[in-house]
Amino acid sequence: MFRFHPSKLCVTAALITLAAQCRAYEVSIVVNRVDAKTRQALQRLEAAVSSGHHVEVFEMAAIPFGNPKEEGRRMAQIAAADLIVPVGGEASRFVVETLAQNKIFFVGATIVNGGSLESKRIGGLFAYSPEGWARAAKTISGEPSNLGLIYTPGFRPLAERLSLNSQNLGLKVFRQELRRKNEIVPAAMKILAQSSVFWVAGDTLLSGQLAFGYLASQALEMGIPVMAADRSLLSGGAFVVSDSDLPELADEAAPILSAFLSNGINYGEDRFFYPSKMRLKVNHKLASKMKIELPKGTSPVWIP
Amino acid sequence: MKRSLWPTAAALAFWSAAGSAPAGATVVFTGYADQRMTAYGMNKITGSAAVLSAVGVTETETKSTGFTLDALGFFASREINDHLDFLIDTTYRKVGYTTEEIRIQYAYLNYEAPAGWEVKSGKIPMPLGYFNENMFYPFERQAVAAPIFQGSILGLPIADWGVSVGKNVPIGGAQLSAVAYGVNGYGASNTAGTIFRPGLGSSGALLLGQNLKSTNTNDHLAGGGRLELAAFENQQVQIGGSWYRGAWAKDTSNQFAMYNSYVRWHPGPLDVLVEYLITRTDADLGVINFYGVGDWKSEGWFLESSYRLVQNSDGREMHVFAGAENTHAQGVGGGSGVEMLSNWKLGLSYRLNENLVFKGQLNRLEYSLPIQISGAADNVGLESNGALVGAVLTF
Numbered sequence: 263m264f265r266f267h268p269s270k271l272c273v274t275a276a277l278i279t280l281a282a283q284c285r286a287y288e289v290s291i292v293v294n295r296v297d298a299k300t301r302q303a304l305q306r307l308e309a310a311v312s313s314g315h316h317v318e319v320f321e322m323a324a325i326p327f328g329n330p331k332e333e334g335r336r337m338a339q340i341a342a343a344d345l346i347v348p349v350g351g352e353a354s355r356f357v358v359e360t361l362a363q364n365k366i367f368f369v370g371a372t373i374v375n376g377g378s379l380e381s382k383r384i385g386g387l388f389a390y391s392p393e394g395w396a397r398a399a400k401t402i403s404g405e406p407s408n409l410g411l412i413y414t415p416g417f418r419p420l421a422e423r424l425s426l427n428s429q430n431l432g433l434k435v436f437r438q439e440l441r442r443k444n445e446i447v448p449a450a451m452k453i454l455a456q457s458s459v460f461w462v463a464g465d466t467l468l469s470g471q472l473a474f475g476y477l478a479s480q481a482l483e484m485g486i487p488v489m490a491a492d493r494s495l496l497s498g499g500a501f502v503v504s505d506s507d508l509p510e511l512a513d514e515a516a517p518i519l520s521a522f523l524s525n526g527i528n529y530g531e532d533r534f535f536y537p538s539k540m541r542l543k544v545n546h547k548l549a550s551k552m553k554i555e556l557p558k559g560t561s562p563v564w565i566p
Numbered sequence: 567m568k569r570s571l572w573p574t575a576a577a578l579a580f581w582s583a584a585g586s587a588p589a590g591a592t593v594v595f596t597g598y599a600d601q602r603m604t605a606y607g608m609n610k611i612t613g614s615a616a617v618l619s620a621v622g623v624t625e626t627e628t629k630s631t632g633f634t635l636d637a638l639g640f641f642a643s644r645e646i647n648d649h650l651d652f653l654i655d656t657t658y659r660k661v662g663y664t665t666e667e668i669r670i671q672y673a674y675l676n677y678e679a680p681a682g683w684e685v686k687s688g689k690i691p692m693p694l695g696y697f698n699e700n701m702f703y704p705f706e707r708q709a710v711a712a713p714i715f716q717g718s719i720l721g722l723p724i725a726d727w728g729v730s731v732g733k734n735v736p737i738g739g740a741q742l743s744a745v746a747y748g749v750n751g752y753g754a755s756n757t758a759g760t761i762f763r764p765g766l767g768s769s770g771a772l773l774l775g776q777n778l779k780s781t782n783t784n785d786h787l788a789g790g791g792r793l794e795l796a797a798f799e800n801q802q803v804q805i806g807g808s809w810y811r812g813a814w815a816k817d818t819s820n821q822f823a824m825y826n827s828y829v830r831w832h833p834g835p836l837d838v839l840v841e842y843l844i845t846r847t848d849a850d851l852g853v854i855n856f857y858g859v860g861d862w863k864s865e866g867w868f869l870e871s872s873y874r875l876v877q878n879s880d881g882r883e884m885h886v887f888a889g890a891e892n893t894h895a896q897g898v899g900g901g902s903g904v905e906m907l908s909n910w911k912l913g914l915s916y917r918l919n920e921n922l923v924f925k926g927q928l929n930r931l932e933y934s935l936p937i938q939i940s941g942a943a944d945n946v947g948l949e950s951n952g953a954l955v956g957a958v959l960t961f
Contacts, residue, residue, distance in 0.1 A: 327920040327921075327960075328705060328917075328920040328921060328923075328960055329703075329705055329706065329960070330596030330597055330598050330639075330641050330705065330960045330961065331596070331641055331655070331703060331706075333596050333960075334594050334595070334596040334641040334642070334643035334653075335643045335645075335651065335653065337594040337596070337643065338592070338593070338594040338643035338644055338645040338651060339645050339651075341592035341594055341645070342592070342644075342645035342646075342647075361592070363592055364592055
């Protein structure tokens, strides 16, 4: 008869854990398009990831969208991996949206589906940091220094850290968390009425064309500059947007990703990481229209 | 002596964890919907009083307008490992209060072996011609509807249970593809096993698609193959020949065969496909009333062409397309009467984005079916003019 002894169980469990950590993982790296910057970023990530693991790189531009027969096959190849690493804003948005049931570590996410971020299988390095946003808000806000935030539950960790950093810099923070589209208008009315600078989380719910267009137009009418997640929102009325350098982000992500793989691709308490340096792009025309004085060295890139 | 099992259990646990399949392996679902509207449809039946009486037709001209969901399809794809995946297409058709048809259009294991070999096993799309595997779906072609003889009478997509083995061989700048397959094959359309092509008044009259069944009719497998040469930059020209042959009845001397050749030319915005098809059927009692004999053959061609008028960087595109086909069928070694099918189409397709395409098509069909009356063939004809509008959504 097989009898279970606690000590033997512990050893067995330890062996299983060790096996999981020793095993070679299949990693799918997804990029939007391989260009010079992406190539640099890929080199840095592959160097960190490929030792002991099998890496395959997929280009979104090569996926035949519009042909679901072939698109499904290509997506199945990406999804077959133990870990998917989308690199860059577009790839992160696409992978988090469509493959949320997989384990994902994004590098350089800007706008993503906030609902998917609530999953414990998804994490990674954002293209922006709460510390950087806080410093930018302090510079832009003027008097009174009131920062308004709207965000969704998936962005709560980022919003909380941004609030804390902003308060440490002397800003007063007004926050509104929302879950549904129909909450955007009342949330915007409430927060904008109290703000001198406005931060919109990079959730597809808030940073989509229609929603962001509404938020930005309301803010601009009230003379409030808007801080937004992605450079695509600059033309939509954002005052300042995240504009990070992909190779730099890959440099920061590489050791985190390597440790994550060594740890059996298990997320702990903290799933989200932020770069130590954040780059922003400013709409200088809007700045002069709104008579907002920015420090020297904010063009073409501002590092707050 | 008691043997401790825990080292074995521990070892098993170690190796199972170390060697287990990727935790992230996922089934990916994609799909499409092909919605159509007959903006204008006019069908006119022609023929002598005797032949109209023989086929039981009273009303000779009908008009139609309406919406239909021609197909709602779901693809499931699962990569099992780097070389092996499993692919399924489930399609719903004739969707009304209930769905009258649910088809598994294909369901197969696809193995990509080293050195360019590819093996498929399951319900595989038959490598016959080019259109069947590459342009059957509405999101793969510009036209609203497929060529009528292949699409409706033969029944696209032609897929059957079996195995295919293929290889791609690069030859300089060109590529030679060869594939051979063994499948259950077309069977009889009636339980007695004597009718291949159902006659008028039977279920699935004139059509052959339902002859591909879930089991083999006899103790012989059907088989065939395809050879294709794709040449010039980006495979602008593809030339191929394919064939199928198999016994359709319990009497294995009664064969059904298909021989196909095709050319596809795709320089830049122009896309032209021409396919030529011959079929040959032995001892089919279903066609006695058409051709007077049971051995019959069909011979025909179709042309599908399109030209891209507009292509924007945001994914919007507009194409003009045109198509034509002609097929005739008759008895072999006697009999009388010739079945003729001619169809023309012209239209525009507009791709709004990667997921939505709108199409508009004008078509004219002329069809003539011989009916044996007192030992001679008298033809009943169908003329059809139509304007179709389609919207294809992929997701």
